[in-house]
Structures are given as structure tokens and as C-alpha cells.
Amino acid sequence: xxxxxxxxxxxxxxxxxxxxxxxxxxxxxxxxxxxxxxxxxxxxxxxxxxxxxxxxxxxxxxxxxxxxxxxxxxxxxxxxxxxxxxxxxxxxxxxxxxxxxxxxxxxxxxxxxxxxxxxxxxxxxxxxxxxxxxxxxxxxxxxxxxxxxxxxxxxxxxxxxxxxxxxxxxxxxxxxxxxxxxxxxxxxxxxxxxxxxxxxxxxxxxxxxxxxxxxxxxxxxxxxxxxxxxxxxxxxxxxxxxxxxxxxxxxxxxxxxxxxxxxxxxxxxxxxxxxxxxxxxxxxxxxxxxxxxxxxxxxxxxxxxxxxxxxxxxxxxxxxxxxxxxxxxxxxxxxxxxxxxxxxxxxxxxxxxxxxxxxxxxxxxxxxxxxxxxxxxxxxxxxxxxxxxxxxxxxxxxxxxxxxxxxxxxxxxxxxxxxxxxxxxxxxxxxxx
DNA sequence: TGCAATGATTAAGT
DNA sequence: ACTTAATCATTGCA
Numbered sequence: 001x002x003x004x005x006x007x008x009x010x011x012x013x014x015x016x017x018x019x020x021x022x023x024x025x026x027x028x029x030x031x032x033x034x035x036x037x038x039x040x041x042x043x044x045x046x047x048x049x050x051x052x053x054x055x056x057x058x059x060x061x062x063x064x065x066x067x068x069x070x071x072x073x074x075x076x077x078x079x080x081x082x083x084x085x086x087x088x089x090x091x092x093x094x095x096x097x098x099x100x101x102x103x104x105x106x107x108x109x110x111x112x113x114x115x116x117x118x119x120x121x122x123x124x125x126x127x128x129x130x131x132x133x134x135x136x137x138x139x140x141x142x143x144x145x146x147x148x149x150x151x152x153x154x155x156x157x158x159x160x161x162x163x164x165x166x167x168x169x170x171x172x173x174x175x176x177x178x179x180x181x182x183x184x185x186x187x188x189x190x191x192x193x194x195x196x197x198x199x200x201x202x203x204x205x206x207x208x209x210x211x212x213x214x215x216x217x218x219x220x221x222x223x224x225x226x227x228x229x230x231x232x233x234x235x236x237x238x239x240x241x242x243x244x245x246x247x248x249x250x251x252x253x254x255x256x257x258x259x260x261x262x263x264x265x266x267x268x269x270x271x272x273x274x275x276x277x278x279x280x281x282x283x284x285x286x287x288x289x290x291x292x293x294x295x296x297x298x299x300x301x302x303x304x305x306x307x308x309x310x311x312x313x314x315x316x317x318x319x320x321x322x323x324x325x326x327x328x329x330x331x332x333x334x335x336x337x338x339x340x341x342x343x344x345x346x347x348x349x350x351x352x353x354x355x356x357x358x359x360x361x362x363x364x365x366x367x368x369x370x371x372x373x374x375x376x377x378x379x380x381x382x383x384x385x386x387x388x389x390x391x392x393x394x395x396x397x398x399x400x401x402x403x404x405x406x407x408x409x410x411x412x413x414x415x416x417x418x419x420x421x422x423x424x425x426x427x428x429x430x431x432x433x
Numbered sequence: 434t435g436c437a438a439t440g441a442t443t444a445a446g447t
Numbered sequence: 448a449c450t451t452a453a454t455c456a457t458t459g460c461a
Contacts, residue, residue, distance in 0.1 A: 238439070238441065240439070241439090280440080283440060284440075287439070287440070287441090
């Protein structure tokens with residue numbers, strides 16, 4: 001109110017100084033100060049200002065009547081232009097004080113995150129339908145894919161809500177802006193409003209709405225974070241593999257005991273057969289190798305079980321392989337190695353077979369077969385060799401695959417080397433052929 | 434409820 | 448990129 005009064009006084013002064021105001025008043029002056037011509041004008045303006053100031057104190061009808069009277073007052077145009085001048089000056093100072101603020105770093109961070117999460121920005125093949133389709137395409141049996149599609153469906157839900165809300169806010173913002181602009185335009189007939197002022201007002205409205213939008217973005221980010229953490233927790237949750245899957249993995253492990261490092265292809269094959277992911281296969285083998293090495297004695301029983309399980313098949317397959325190779329090569333690679341646990345690795349075998357056989361694919365298969373089957377047979381032989389002591393006796397078999405440091409790597413070839421020796425479908429051929 | 438088994442994660446090494 | 452070794456966290460059994 002103080003400011004307003006001050007402005008009015010300024011206005012009165014400015015009107016006095018810059019414009020020639022003449023004529024009498026249609027309204028009775030509240031205070032009758034006597035004086036000269038100047039005093040009369042001053043009184044006029046004072047009266048008008050007083051009426052303006054007290055207009056809100058009166059009833060609506062009274063105020064309307066007074067407003068009309070003031071509007072028709074002969075001094076109105078003059079006062080109006082002075083008011084415009086003052087407003088222009090104060091408007092400039094306000095604009096100078098709050099210039100366009102730089103882009104909010106927090107808002108940018110939120111935007112970036114929403115973009116990265118696929119909530120904002122172009123839809124990247126997501127959506128509940130796409131997620132469901134992806135789950136169906138992958139067989140839908142894997143928990144992982146179910147969880148994944150679930151995650152994507154939830155994310156899509158968040159995305160949808162986010163966009164709906166954003167749209168609503170934008171619409172509300174536009175509506176409100178239009179409304180305010182109309183109001184200002186209407187008011188500009190009775191009070192001075194410059195286009196710049198309207199612009200400024202629009203800016204204020206937009207800023208207000210963008211702050212609301214930021215809250216929306218923040219909430220969306222939080223929702224995504226919660227979803228993410230829940231999803232990751234769910235993934236972290238351990239689920240035992242099916243009995244069948246464990247069996248398949250164990251069969252592979254014990255039939256490749258000299259080099260239990262499945263190649264990428266073998267891992268993929270195992271993953272497919274066990275309905276788990278390749279990384280789960282890797283995890284399993286990593287754990288298995290470590291745990292086997294740490295406590296060989298404990299795994300003897302298991303090793304025997306799987307060895308016996310595949311022994312018959314292996315014997316048959318080896319016999320077949322030997323017979324097959326005898327036709328093309330007089331010196332069978334595995335004949336030389338059968339007496340020792342320090343076998344040449346399957347890569348070498350493959351090279352021999354390939355060069356002798358001429359048929360690379362068959363050679364590769366036979367090479368892999370012989371390697372794994374000899375592993376199994378060796379185990380069976382060692383088990384039936386009269387070693388009754390569980391640890392001492394059996395350790396004659398297994399630890400031979402390990403070097404002095406307890407590692408497989410000294411004698412065994414890493415998967416990256418052996419993998420080319422195993423042709424397509426080598427996993428199947430290892431144990432079941 | 435305690436404990437072993439086991440899948441997953443992480444740091445460090447190659 | 449892959450492995451080892453240690454560790455975490457959950458599951459399942461007695």
C-alpha cells in the first residue's frame with residue numbers, strides 16, 4: 001500500500017508537471033482547500049486519486065458507478081499516458097532485475113535421466129505390447145525374460161503416465177496463458193499494459209508450469225529408480241536351477257574335467273538346453289571349477305555318478321570313433337594318450353584328425369568326442385582300479401587335471417582355443433553320442 | 434533355526 | 448574379455 005500511495009503521489013506530480021489539466025470536477029472534492037489555479041488542479045488530481053484508492057472499499061454498484069464516472073473524466077487520457085510512462089520505467093527496472101535464467105542443471109539432469117531410461121524421447125520399440133511380444137518370442141519359459149518383460153511393461157506404464165501428465169500440464173499451461181492474455185488485453189483498455197509486460201507475464205506462467213513439470217519429472221525418475229531397484233533385487237534373488245539343468249551342466253563338467261572351460265558356442269548350447277542365460281552358464285562353471293578344486297574329495301561321489309552315467313555311451317562312442325578313424329588314419333591320437341592323464345589337448349587332436357581325415361567337420365566332432373569320452377573313461381578306469389580310499393585313491397584321478405598350482409590352465413587349453421575344434425552341436429556329441 | 438548348498442556379485446589378475 | 452577367489456544372499460533341508 002505504501003508503494004501504491006507513493007506511486008500515486010508521483011503520478012499526481014507528473015501529471016501536474018507534464019500536462020495541462022483544466023476544467024472543473026464532476027465529483028465533489030473531499031477536502032476543500034482553497035487556493036489559486038494550480039491548487040485547484042492539484043485538488044482535482046488528488047480527488048481522482050482518492051477515488052481510485054477508495055474504489056475497492058465501496059459496494060460493487062457504487063464502485064461500478066464511480067469507475068464509469070472516472071472513465072469519463074476529462075483528465076483520464078492525460079493520467080493514463082502518465083501512468084503508461086511510469087509503468088514503462090518500472091517495467092524496465094523489473095525486467096532488468098530478473099533476466100532469463102540459465103537452464104536449470106537439475107532439470108537437465110532429470111531430462112537426461114528420463115531420456116536414458118527411455119521414458120522421455122522417442123519410444124524405442126518398447127511398450128507393453130512389444131514387451132509381451134518379446135517375451136512370447138523368447139519362448140516365455142525363462143524367468144529372466146518374464147522379469148524383463150515385466151520390467152519393460154512397468155516402465156512403459158510409467159512412460160504413459162508421464163506423457164499423459166505432461167500433456168495435461170502443457171494444455172493447462174496454454175489454457176491459463178490464453179486466459180491471462182485475454183484478461184490483460186481486456187484490462188489494457190482501462191490500464192496501461194505493454195506487450196512486453198504481457199510477454200513477461202507469460203514467462204512467469206511458463207516458469208511456474210515448468211517448475212510443476214520438474215516435480216513431475218522428479219517423481220517419474222523416482223518411480224523408475226524404485227522399479228529399477230526392485231527389478232535388480234528380483235534378479236539378484238537366487239533361484240536354484242532345475243534338476244535337469246544341473247544334470248546337463250554336471251554332465252558337461254565331468255566329461256570335460258581335463259578342461260572344463262566351455263567355449264562360447266558350448267555355453268550358448270548349454271544355456272539353451274538348460275533354459276538359462278549364457279552368463280548363468282559361465283557363473284555355474286566358474287563356481288563349479290572353484291568348488292571342485294577346493295574340495296575334490298567332496299565331489300568324488302558326484303563325479304563317479306556322472307562318469308558312470310556316461311561311461312557306457314562314452315565307451316560306445318569311443319569305439320565308434322576309433323573304428324572310424326582307423327579307416328583313414330593308422331595312428332589314432334587317443335591311443336597314444338590313453339595311458340597318461342596328461343593328454344594332449346583336444347586342439348592338438350583336432351589338428352591331427354583334420355589333417356589326416358580331410359573332413360574337417362567330422363574330425364572336429366570326433367576330436368571333441370574322444371577328448372570328453374576319454375575323460376569319462378579315465379575316471380571310470382580310475383574308479384575301478386582298486387583305489388578304496390575315497391580321498392587318496394580317487395585323488396589319483398581328478399587332480400591330474402590340475403597343475404601344481406591347482407589350476408587347469410597348464411595342461412588344458414582355454415575355451416578360446418578349444419572352441420574351434422568343437423563343431424556345431426558339440427555339446428550334444430560330448431555326452432549323448 | 435542353523436547350516437550347507439548354490440547362484441550371483443565383485444575385485445584383482447591375466 | 449575371461450578367470451579366480453572371496454564373499455554375499457537366498458534356498459532348502461534336517
